[in-house]
Amino acid sequence: MFSAFGMSATTSEYEYRDINHLTAMQDRELGCFAADRTRSPYIIFLKVPAKILQAPLIPFESYFLHDQVLIIKMESRAHATANEEFAQLFNKKLEEMGGLDEKLRKLGTAHFEGHERLKRADKTYLPKRLPKGRSRQWPTLILEVGYSASRQKLTNDVQWWQSESQGDVQIILTVDINQKRREIIFEKWASTGQESIYRTVISKDTSQTSIRATNQDPLIIDFNGLFLRDPDGPIEGDILFRLDDLKKLAASIWEEQFEE
Numbered sequence: 178m179f180s181a182f183g184m185s186a187t188t189s190e191y192e193y194r195d196i197n198h199l200t201a202m203q204d205r206e207l208g209c210f211a212a213d214r215t216r217s218p219y220i221i222f223l224k225v226p227a228k229i230l231q232a233p234l235i236p237f238e239s240y241f242l243h244d245q246v247l248i249i250k251m252e253s254r255a256h257a258t259a260n261e262e263f264a265q266l267f268n269k270k271l272e273e274m275g276g277l278d279e280k281l282r283k284l285g286t287a288h289f290e291g292h293e294r295l296k297r298a299d300k301t302y303l304p305k306r307l308p309k310g311r312s313r314q315w316p317t318l319i320l321e322v323g324y325s326a327s328r329q330k331l332t333n334d335v336q337w338w339q340s341e342s343q344g345d346v347q348i349i350l351t352v353d354i355n356q357k358r359r360e361i362i363f364e365k366w367a368s369t370g371q372e373s374i375y376r377t378v379i380s381k382d383t384s385q386t387s388i389r390a391t392n393q394d395p396l397i398i399d400f401n402g403l404f405l406r407d408p409d410g411p412i413e414g415d416i417l418f419r420l421d422d423l424k425k426l427a428a429s430i431w432e433e434q435f436e437e
Contacts (some may be wrong), residue, residue: 182248183329188217193225193247196232203249210251214434215356218256218324222247230295240295255434256324259352260299262429263320266422267398275412280305280404284316291341296334304404311405315345318403323353335366344368347402354430359383361427363418365396377420379427388424395419 191202199222206220219238225247230240238250264283271278284301300320303313319338323331331351338346349366351373359382365375377392398416400408408414418426 182219182221183327183331183333184219184221185217185325185327187215188219188221190221190223192223193229196229199225199229199235207251210253214253214255217327218251218253219330220249220251222249237295238297241293242295243293253324253434255354255430256299256322258430258433259322259354259426260320262426263350263352264300266418266426267416270416274414274416275410277404277413282316289315289341291337294337294341296337298334298338302403304406308405312345315342317346317405318348318350318398319346320350320352323351324356328353336371339366339369342368347405348398350396350398354434359427359431359435361430363396363423365398368402377423379423381427381431388427390420390424393420396423 189202189206191199193199202222203220210216210218223246225240225245227240227242227245229235229247230237235247236249237247239248240246268278271281282303282305284303286297286299287301288295288297289301298316298319299322301316302318303316307313321331321334325331331353335349335351338349345368347368351362351364351366353362353364355361358380360378360380362376362378364373366373375392375394375396377390377394377396379388379390381388396418398418400413400415403416
C-alpha cells in the first residue's frame with residue numbers, strides 16, 4: 178500500500194481495530210522514529226471509519242474517504258524547524274511591507290477537503306480580502322515539508338493541490354529535507370504543471386564550513402498570486418527569499434537534524 182502513496186518501504190501499515198489500538202501503534206511508531214530518523218515519518222491505517230476523524234489528538238495528514246485510509250505524519254525536529262523558521266521569516270518580510278502580515282489568514286495545518294480526500298499542508302495562507310466570486314475553500318499559498326527517503330510523496334501532494342483546487346492554490350512551496358546528509362531542495366510550483374518553476378539544492382559537506390547552492394537566484398513568492406491583487410504603492414511587491422535567507426534556513430534545520 179505504501180508505494181501507492183509514493184512512500185518509502187520503511188512505512189508501517191496497520192489495519193484499524195479501535196481508537197485504543199490506533200493510539201498504541203502511533204506511540205510505538207513515534208518511539209521507533211525517534212530512535213531512527215531515517216525511517217519513514219508516515220503511518221498508514223487501513224479500514225478506518227470516517228467517524229474517527231472526530232476523535233481528539235489524531236493529527237492525521239490525509240484521509241481517503243472512499244478507501245478509508247488514514248495517513249499520520251510524525252514530525253521530526255528538523256521538519257518542525259523548517260515550518261517555524263519559514264513562517265517567521267515570511268511574516269517578517271510581509272511586516273516590512275507596511276504590515277501585510279495582518280492582511281493574510283494564517284491557516285496553519287488546517288485540513289482541506291477534495292473530492293475523495295481530506296488533507297493538510299504544513300503552512301497555508303489566504304488573503305483576508307478576496308476578489309468577488311473567489312471562494313475561501315482553498316488557500317493561495319501552501320508550504321509542504323518533506324522528510325522522507327521518497328520524493329514521490331511530495332510530488333504527489335503537489336499534484337493533488339493543483340488538481341483539487343483547480344488552480345485556486347496559486348503557489349506551492351516544497352522543502353525536501355534529506356534524512357541522511359546535509360542537503361535540502363527548495364522548490365516552487367505553479368497552480369498547474371508537473372515541473373517546478375524554481376529549484377535550488379542547498380548542501381554542505383561535513384568537512385567544509387561553506388554552504389553550496391545550485392541556483393543563485395532568489396525564490397520569489399508572487400505578490401499577485403498570494404494576495405490576488407496588484408501591489409499598492411512602492412512598498413508592496415513580490416516576496417523574495419534570497420540565497421542568504423535559504424542558507425540560513427538550511428543551517429537552522431541542520432542544527433536540529435544533526436544536533437550541531
